Amino acid sequence: MLLSAACALLGAVCALVSAPGLSAQPAFYQETLHKQAPAVPKYVVFAGDTVRFDRHDLYERMDRELIAFTYMHSNSVLMLRRSKRIFSLVVPILKRNGVPEDLKYLMAIESNLDPKAVSTAGAAGLWQFMKGTAQEFGLEVNGEVDERFHIEKETEAACRFLKRAYAKYGDWLTVAASYNAGQGGISRRIEDQKQASALDLWLPEETSRYMFRILAAKRFFMSPASFGFESAAKDRYPEIPVRERVRVTGPVESWPDFAIEHGISYFQLRQANLWIRDVKLTNKKGGIYEVIIPDDTRRD
Secondary structure, eight states, X not given: OHHHHHHHHHHHHHHHHTSTTTTTSOSSOOOOOOOOOOOOOSEEEETTEEEEOOSHHHHHXXXXXXXXXXXXXXXXXXXXXXXXXXXXXXXXXXXXTTOOGGGGHHHHHHHTTOTTOBOTTSOBTTTTBOHHHHHHTTOOBSSSBBGGGOHHHHHHHHHHXXXXXXXXXXXXXXXXXXXXXXXXXXXXXXXXXXXXSGGGSXXXXXXHHHHHHHHHHHHHHHOGGGGTOOOOGGGSOOOOOEEEEEEEOSOBSOHHHHXXXXXXXXXXXXXXXXXBOSSOBOOTTOOOEEEEEEOOOOOO
């Protein structure tokens, strides 16, 4: 009885699909998958240094990360769309501090260029600072203010970290490895293993991959089409124009009221000032804060 009913239902579906005007329509949308990751290049120039892949281990480590970028579809697409906005804010700060522009790719690996990112370990922001490290490099972190989410200030702090590491290692990929594993861990391994570059160290898997993920990220952002991704300029998120910058030197009893007074919603205020972490600001230490009032009207 059940078998005959199922057969009848299947017959009806088949008849519907084969009906005039419907036969040309696919039953399901089929996503076209990338057939192949880009080939490993002979070399990549990173922060002025040339990294060659003429050793088997270097070739295969780079190949792995090129494959990963090709097939992690949603993250890759979102990073491409965020890149215009984020890089336009960060790159001038790197240049002003004498840090090579290529170091911007650390953010892609750390946070997928998501300024609101928080890791399971508690690292936060584009540069993924832990609380203690953030405070060490001059960022305010408490229940009302968390400057790990302040793009300008966290990037300035990242520059201080990166330049301190470069003064120690003299090699930007080793600096990148220390950003992941800590300077203590990298320095100890350099001494124990008698090598000069982190590329030649036996490292924990995450750190070992980290350097090659950055190299793959550079190639990805420079040539997304080679990874199989279309990247029209109109799809990149633009930088949100600033209508006004308000200097706050005292307490703010209510950020929602503050937002309304300036003609925007609380959501818009928080979106433009991610460092605000509460509905109020007591400002007991008399800090000075610059609050962005966005002109958040999309212009196509």
